Amino acid sequence: MAERLSEPILSVRDLHVSFPTDDGAVLAVDGVSFDVGENEVLGVVGESGSGKSVTSLAIMGLLPKRAVVTGEVLFRGVDLLTLRERERQELRGGRIAMVFQDALAALNPVFTVGHQLAEAVRAHNEVSRQEAKSRSVELLDIVGIPNPKARHDQYPHEFSGGMRQRAMIAMAIANDPDVLIADEPTTALDVTIQAQVLEVFERIQERTRSAVILITHDLGVVAGMADHVLVMYAGRAVEVAEVDDIFYDSKHPYTRGLLGSLPRVDGVETRRLVRIKGQPPSLLHPPPGCAFHPRCDHADLPGSCNEDRPELAEIAPGHRSACHFAARLPTVEAADAEFAPLVDHLNAGSVVGPPSGPTELGPVDTLRPPGEAG
Amino acid sequence: MVTFVIRRVALSIPVLLVASVLVFLFVRATTDPLARLAQVNDPNAKTRLALQIGLQEEPCRPVVTTGPDGNAIEAKTPGGQPVLGCKKVPVATQYARYMGDLARRELPASQLTGRPVSQELRQALGSTIQLIFWGVLVAAAIAIACGVYSAVRQYSLLDYAFTGLTFVALAMPPFWFGLMAIQFGSVYLRDRFNLDDPLFYSIGIESDGPLSYARHLALPVATLGVQIIASWTRFQRSSMLDVMNADYIRTAKAKGLSRAKVVLKHGLRNGLIPLVTVMAIDIGSLFGGLIITEQIFSIPGMGRLFFTSLQNGDVNVLLPWLLLSATFVILFNLLADVLYGALDPRIRVS
Ligand SMILES: Nc1ncnc2c1ncn2[C@@H]1O[C@H](COP(=O)(O)OP(=O)(O)O)[C@@H](O)[C@H]1O
Ligand SMILES: [Mg+2]
Numbered sequence: 001m002a003e004r005l006s007e008p009i010l011s012v013r014d015l016h017v018s019f020p021t022d023d024g025a026v027l028a029v030d031g032v033s034f035d036v037g038e039n040e041v042l043g044v045v046g047e048s049g050s051g052k053s054v055t056s057l058a059i060m061g062l063l064p065k066r067a068v069v070t071g072e073v074l075f076r077g078v079d080l081l082t083l084r085e086r087e088r089q090e091l092r093g094g095r096i097a098m099v100f101q102d103a104l105a106a107l108n109p110v111f112t113v114g115h116q117l118a119e120a121v122r123a124h125n126e127v128s129r130q131e132a133k134s135r136s137v138e139l140l141d142i143v144g145i146p147n148p149k150a151r152h153d154q155y156p157h158e159f160s161g162g163m164r165q166r167a168m169i170a171m172a173i174a175n176d177p178d179v180l181i182a183d184e185p186t187t188a189l190d191v192t193i194q195a196q197v198l199e200v201f202e203r204i205q206e207r208t209r210s211a212v213i214l215i216t217h218d219l220g221v222v223a224g225m226a227d228h229v230l231v232m233y234a235g236r237a238v239e240v241a242e243v244d245d246i247f248y249d250s251k252h253p254y255t256r257g258l259l260g261s262l263p264r265v266d267g268v269e270t271r272r273l274v275r276i277k278g279q280p281p282s283l284l285h286p287p288p289g290c291a292f293h294p295r296c297d298h299a300d301l302p303g304s305c306n307e308d309r310p311e312l313a314e315i316a317p318g319h320r321s322a323c324h325f326a327a328r329l330p331t332v333e334a335a336d337a338e339f340a341p342l343v344d345h346l347n348a349g350s351v352v353g354p355p356s357g358p359t360e361l362g363p364v365d366t367l368r369p370p371g372e373a374g
Numbered sequence: 375m376v377t378f379v380i381r382r383v384a385l386s387i388p389v390l391l392v393a394s395v396l397v398f399l400f401v402r403a404t405t406d407p408l409a410r411l412a413q414v415n416d417p418n419a420k421t422r423l424a425l426q427i428g429l430q431e432e433p434c435r436p437v438v439t440t441g442p443d444g445n446a447i448e449a450k451t452p453g454g455q456p457v458l459g460c461k462k463v464p465v466a467t468q469y470a471r472y473m474g475d476l477a478r479r480e481l482p483a484s485q486l487t488g489r490p491v492s493q494e495l496r497q498a499l500g501s502t503i504q505l506i507f508w509g510v511l512v513a514a515a516i517a518i519a520c521g522v523y524s525a526v527r528q529y530s531l532l533d534y535a536f537t538g539l540t541f542v543a544l545a546m547p548p549f550w551f552g553l554m555a556i557q558f559g560s561v562y563l564r565d566r567f568n569l570d571d572p573l574f575y576s577i578g579i580e581s582d583g584p585l586s587y588a589r590h591l592a593l594p595v596a597t598l599g600v601q602i603i604a605s606w607t608r609f610q611r612s613s614m615l616d617v618m619n620a621d622y623i624r625t626a627k628a629k630g631l632s633r634a635k636v637v638l639k640h641g642l643r644n645g646l647i648p649l650v651t652v653m654a655i656d657i658g659s660l661f662g663g664l665i666i667t668e669q670i671f672s673i674p675g676m677g678r679l680f681f682t683s684l685q686n687g688d689v690n691v692l693l694p695w696l697l698l699s700a701t702f703v704i705l706f707n708l709l710a711d712v713l714y715g716a717l718d719p720r721i722r723v724s
Contacts, residue, residue: 062627093630100628105621109720110643120629155719171629 008035008074009211010059010096010179015071017054017063017235025068026283028054030235032071036179036211043226043243044215045258049280051235052215056181059213060098061088075179094124097177101184103164107156113167114140114152120174139170142207143200162193166200173204180205181213186221198225219258223247231255234281234291237312241319251321251329253296290324298325378715386708393700398469401696407689410485417449417457426482427689428468428475430460476694486688494679494691495698499661501579502668502675506660508595513602514653520603521610522645525618526637536607543604552597552670559593577672594671598664602656609652614645647717651710658706662699 017029029051036042044052057063059073061080073080075096080088100106108116117136121127127135133152140148143166156164165185172180185201186194202225205212214225222229222243229246231239231254239252250256257276278295281287287294289306299305304324312322323329407427408420424430436456441447449457463471475481481491524533560572567573574592581587617623618641626640665677672678676695683691715721 060628062624089630089632091630093628098628100621100625102621106625108622108626108640108644110647110718111640119631123630157720168625171625 008037009076010213011035011072011074012055012059013072013074015055015058015073016069017051017058018068019064020066020068021284024284027286028235028283029058032230032232032235032237034230034237034240036213038178038211039205039209040228041205041212041214041226043222043229044213044232045217045219045222045229046232047258047276047280048217049283050232051283052217052232053183054235055232056098056183056213056215059179059181060092060096061085062092062098090124093120093172093177094175095177096179096181097172097175099165099168099172099180099182099185102188103161103168104156104188106168107164109156112153112155113159114154117152117167117171117174120171124175136170136174139174140167142173143167143170143204144196145170160193161189162197165189165193165197169197169200169204173208173210176208177210179213180208180210181215183215184217185214187216187218194221201225219247231258234286235283236291236322238292238322239320240312241321245316245319249316249319249331251315251319251326252323253298253325253329254292256329257295290322298323298329300324375715378721379712382708382711382715386704390701390704393704394473394697395469397696397700398472398693399465401689401693402465402468405687405689405692407485407687410687415452417451418455421458421460425460428471428482429463431463432460434458434460472693476697481694482690484683484688484691486683486686486691491691491694495676495694498674498676498679499698501673502661502664502677504579504591505594505598505664505667505673505675506657508591509598509602509660510653510657512595513599513606516599517603517606517610518642518646518649520607521649522614522637522642524607524611525614525645526641528615533611536611540604540607543600546600548597548601549666549670551600552593552667555593555597556670576670579673594667594673597670598660598667606649606653606656610645610649613648614641617641617645620644647714650717651714654706654710654713658703658709661702662695 011034013033015029015032016027018025018027020026032051032055034042044055046052054063054067058067058069059080063069069081071081075091080091083091107113111119114133114136117139118129118132121132121135121139122129125132137148137152140151145151145163145166151159151163156167159167165188169182169185172182182201186197189197198221201212201214205225212225214222216222226243229239229241229243230237231246231252233254239246239250239255241249241251245251246255247259250259254276260276276295281291281294287306289304289308290296290299290310293299293301293305296305308324310322310324310326312320313326314320315326407429408423411420411423414420421430421434425432425434435458437449437459438446439449451457472481479492483490484494487494520536524536527533555574556576559574560576563569563573564571573589575590576593579587579590579594581590618637622644623636623640626636631640661676662680663677664675665681667673668675668677669681676699679691680695682688683695
């Protein structure tokens with residue numbers, strides 16, 4: 001994030017969140033920092049369990065009381081973590097709003113959608129019931145719900161999945177927030193509906209010019225919307241870069257793994273369609289050194305990867321990666337070329353989507369930096 | 375909503391019919407309404423009662439027995455009248471006729487008091503309804519408050535205290551609690567403070583003025599309330615815990631609503647749905663279920679009426695009593711369904 005046009009609205013500095021359990025502390029977020037400015041979209045990606053939701057809840061101040069949160073969450077220079085509950089409540093839904101993943105569960109089943117929208121309006125504005133109602137009808141219209149007047153008085157279960165998510169978005173933008181956090185807003189939806197909801201998002205974002213944190217485990221979602229991307233793994237930021245650099249010049253094996261599991265819809269299968277091998281690590285007993293090393297094709301073992309934890313370091317202007325080999329990874333094109341025969345084979349066969357067989361398909365050594373090959 | 379209610383009402387009619395058949399068969403099979411005449415000298419007394427109740431019907435003929443010499447002789451009463459024997463009525467016919475009488479409001483009178491059973495039942499119901507009304511009001515208020523507090527402050531000191539108390543209350547038999555309540559509320563307090571009257575009365579609910587009414591009702595209401603409060607508190611706590619972990623509660627907080635609004639509006643409105651239905655079902659069974667409490671406090675309610683009728687073999691009262699109690703159970707189950715539909719919009723449509 002070299003040339004930033006505006007001052008960041010939200011800055012997260014060295015955020016740590018841990019949950020005490022009987023077996024010890026679960027470190028769900030471990031030293032995450034990022035900035036988002038006005039009219040900027042930060043994509044946050046990572047497998048499930050990497051700490052994306054916990055990060056967003058920490059910003060909102062919605063974590064359970066037992067969670068231990070340290071670091072700074074600066075909103076226009078004020079550290080939210082030092083505010084009193086009353087002051088945070090005022091920001092919540094006002095200046096900082098959030099869209100949740102499962103809209104059916106996130107909407108109260110016993111109140112009409114319109115009532116819940118109007119409630120959001122009235123929580124931060126001294127307006128009459130009537131004014132709040134016309135505002136919420138307007139909000140439903142903005143997010144593209146047809147016949148908003150009639151829909152206003154319906155219950156969440158009478159909405160389709162896509163419309164519920166639109167209603168959630170309407171609720172979040174009710175007070176023109178400066179920061180909008182969307183935690184997997186399209187994960188529960190069909191692909192076609194996903195695209196529509198994302199479109200609404202883009203439209204809204206252009207309109208409100210708010211800073212958006214778009215959380216997803218799907219890099220495809222991020223590609224079309226984000227300006228910058230933060231890749232999380234086991235509670236840590238492992239790569240931060242502009243969106244194009246993530247897609248075409250990633251400097252972290254984990255990000256490349258995520259890219260590898262992304263099916264291309266344009267039909268040009270130039271990348272290996274493979275999942276990252278193994279399971280995400282335990283946050284209770286994280287692996288020593290780089291948390292990704294047990295799953296990494298490039299790891300130097302035993303050696304630096306399981307001994308030193310790589311820090312997030314700048315390897316190009318605005319591009320940071322937490323990998324000992326970041327500077328020495330082969331270019332993405334070279335890696336793709338390595339797998340071209342496999343991809344041809346996959347495309348020739350009837351296999352669609354990721355193969356279910358072994359995932360460590362390539363000769364690992366050729367991916368190593370020159371001279372490191374064993 | 376209207377069709378929903380109509381459907382539920384329609385569904386409960388066959389249930390009511392089946393219940394009435396079962397109650398009728400059960401009473402006919404287990405009680406002998408003629409047994410109380412065992413000591414009466416007149417053999418025709420039984421026949422008259424059997425005719426009155428509908429166990430037998432005309433035609434009646436003199437009973438003929440075989441004498442010591444093998445000749446047929448007419449049986450005679452001590453008064454020299456012929457002993458009459460009438461035709462037995464099949465149980466199915468008995469049931470059909472009884473239901474007809476019920477519909478025409480012509481049920482046979484109480485054998486014990488001679489008064490119409492409708493009058494007996496109406497009076498008893500009056501007392502019982504007062505007990506239930508105040509008991510449920512107090513119990514619901516306490517249970518909801520404690521349950522919500524326990525859920526919102528789970529594992530707090532008071533939560534543990536409420537949990538402990540509810541288990542004590544559930545373990546206490548009502549007759550024991552009732553007697554202890556009298557011993558303390560009526561006897562001990564009066565002696566301790568040298569009062570002319572007991573602070574709380576332990577007999578009946580006849581009263582003059584609201585204060586006296588409260589002093590009469592306090593102990594029976596406490597006795598019937600203790601166990602309901604305990605079970606409703608547990609219930610409210612667990613349903614509220616579920617609700618407070620729901621995603622929509624997090625959404626409500628994310629909107630910037632106050633804690634009170636999150637808990638009392640978004641939480642309680644959902645957390646009450648299961649309790650309200652359980653309450654309706656429980657209340658339905660209270661109409662016939664306060665036998666011990668009413669007995670201890672000499673309240674002329676439904677429970678006491680059942681007890682006296684049973685002791686005296688008063689089938690004319692027992693049968694409609696059971697039908698009425700069953701009706702209340704079914705009616706309040708119906709109410710539970712309807713309330714559930716009214717409170718949860720998702721049920722209304724499907
Ligand atoms: N309330 C909680 N108590 C204990 N652990 C939690 C809690 N919430 C989240 N975690 C843990 O934090 C880690 C990160 O979770 P989360 O942020 O939800 O991941 P995701 O990236 O899928 O959103 C997970 O391992 C999860 O088990
Ligand atoms: Mg998540």
